[in-house]
Amino acid sequence: MAYNAPEGTADMLPAAARLWRSTVDSAAKLFGTYGYEPIYTPLFEITDVFTHGIGEATDVVGKEMFVVRSGENYKRALAEGDDSKLKSKQKLSLRPEGTAGVVRAVVQHNLVEQGAAPAKLFYAGPMFRAERPQKGRLRQFHQIGAECLGSTEPTADAEMIIMLMRFFEKMGVPMGKTRLLINSMGDDNCRPAYRESVRQFILDHEGEMCEECRRRADTNPLRAFDCKNEACAHVMENAPKITDHLCDDCREHYEQVKALLDAAGVKYIEDPTLVRGLDYYTRTVFEVQVVEGMGSQSAIGGGGRYDKLAEIEGGRPTPGLGFALGFERMVLALEAAGTLADSPKRVDGYIACVDPSVRATAFDLVCAARDAGLSVEMDHQGKSLKSQFKMADKLGVRVVIVLGPDELAQGKARVRNMSTHAERLVDIAAAKRLLAQFGGNLVGGGAAPVSIDALFDAEGAE
Known part of the structure; x- marks a missing residue:
């Protein structure tokens, strides 16, 4: 039987893969101007990295993580009825988000030494959540994210937000069709009392709330602000707001972030109900949404500050903040706006053979052109010359080099x-000789030729 991709996943075919690659390249270039360097962490981590960092009461950990077990450990857990006897290092999960793994790597490798400059890192790759598949919400999806570890200043928060908005703008997401929401989640000095006030509010209105929100009252009451149930949303409109309960330090930090965004000309909307879905956030949180064409899946990126996460992951106190943007969501936003740019396959030229007698020479020329940095194709199926021209036209090449026995006898x-x-x-x-010259330049760190015409110019080649 023929198999399909697993439910909730999608093959990234060449056109989409080219777009993903160009998007990552654009992120690397832009983020590099802000001092960010690449980092790649494993696709799976010890489960505790996520449960301790993200929070066991969150939907991500409680409902959506994919558990990973080796064949031997899976059989052992199956035989014993659970995996309680497995060691912590044997309990693994596919990463549902990128921040916890990056912070774990920063702690493990001591990337932020005492008194050192902040570690500025960015990543790109697949994430995994066992959600109900729908448009804009896959079980394997792709994110690009950035993390800054070691800075407490509001300038770092503003820089992070500005960088995210500049990236969306660069990729073609119309700024007039997006909105930036910001809020402060407070810290250990003010959030516990606020959390308790929200919990009590939910209990006082539990008859009007859904079962999930009643459960959240004791596990994670702030998540009730995100409930999609209309009745719950209506009730939570009157719930206590964090901005009315911030301590002096958190309020001053928040005001400075807003002042910096104002000075940079970045428009935002203050949303006191914005809490994001992960327990590690403190103080600044933000989210970018598309205002039309995306339905309920309107969020295309967001993040915030997480000043306690490094300690949770076993490191010394190290403030941090970051964001992640969803590639698939961003593509949907670009499609909705009509600004999705094509990423065509690059083929500089095609070398066609009149008959099999010139195939060896054509192959030699193809190899030389590729060594010089050009993308060149030739026929590998024994097609007729007419069919080769059709193939070249389909590939969109500008130049076809035709090798025939008569011309080849003259070295042409x-x-x-x-x-x-x-x-x-x-x-x-x-x-x-020109190809060899360009090839030597490439080996020496030079640039590839701008076009195949430069190598097959009538005057330059004679």
Whole structure:
């Protein structure tokens, strides 16, 4: 039987893969101007990295994590009825988000030494959550994220938010069709009392709340602000707001972040109900939403400050903040706005063979062109010359180099411009010398030629 991809996953076919690669390249270039460097962590971690960091009461940990076991440990847990006898290091989970793993790596490798500059890191890759599959919500999805460890200043918060907005703008997401929501979650000095006030509010209105929100009253009352039930949302409109309960330090930090965003011309909306879904957030939180065309899956990125997470992961006190953006969600936003740019396959030229007698020479020329940094194709199926031209046209190449026995006897090749259909003869030996020259430049760290025309120019090749 023929198999399909698992439910909630999607094959990233060449066109989408090219877009993903160009998106990551754009992120690397932009984030690099802010001092961010790449980091790649494992696709799975010891489960405690997530349960301790994200929070056991969150939906991500409680409902959505994919558990990973080796064949032997799976059989052992199956035989014993549970996996309680497994060691902590044997209990693994696929990463549902990127922050906890990056912070674990920062702690493990001491990337933020005492008195050192902050560690600025960015990542890109797949994440996994066992959610109900729907448009914009997959079980394997892709994120690009950035983390800054070691800075307490509001300037770091503002820089992080500005960098995210600049990235969306660079990728073509219309700023007029997005909204940036910000809030402060407080810290250990003010949030516990606020959390208790929200819990009591839910209990006072439990008859009007759904079963899930009544459960959250004791486990994670702030998550009730995110409930999609209309009745719960209506009740929570009158719940206590964190901005009315911030301590002086948190309020001053929040005011400075807003002042910095104002000075940078970044528009935002204060949303006192914005809590994000993970327990590690403190103080600044933010989220970017698309205002139309995305339905309930309108959030395309967000993040916040997590000043306690490094300690939770076993390190010394190290303030931190970060964001993640969803690639698939961003693509949907670009499609909705009509600004999704194509990422065409790059093929500089095609070398066509009149008959099999010239195939070895064509192959040699193809290899030389590729060594010089050009993307060049040739026929590997024994097609007719007419079919080869059709293939070249389908690939969108500008130049086709035709090798025939008559021209080859003179050491020549025929070059056709596919736009104008103009042809010219070039000297193969001279062209190969130019190819070798460019190839040497590439090995020495030089740049690839700007186009195949530069290598098969009629005057330059003669």
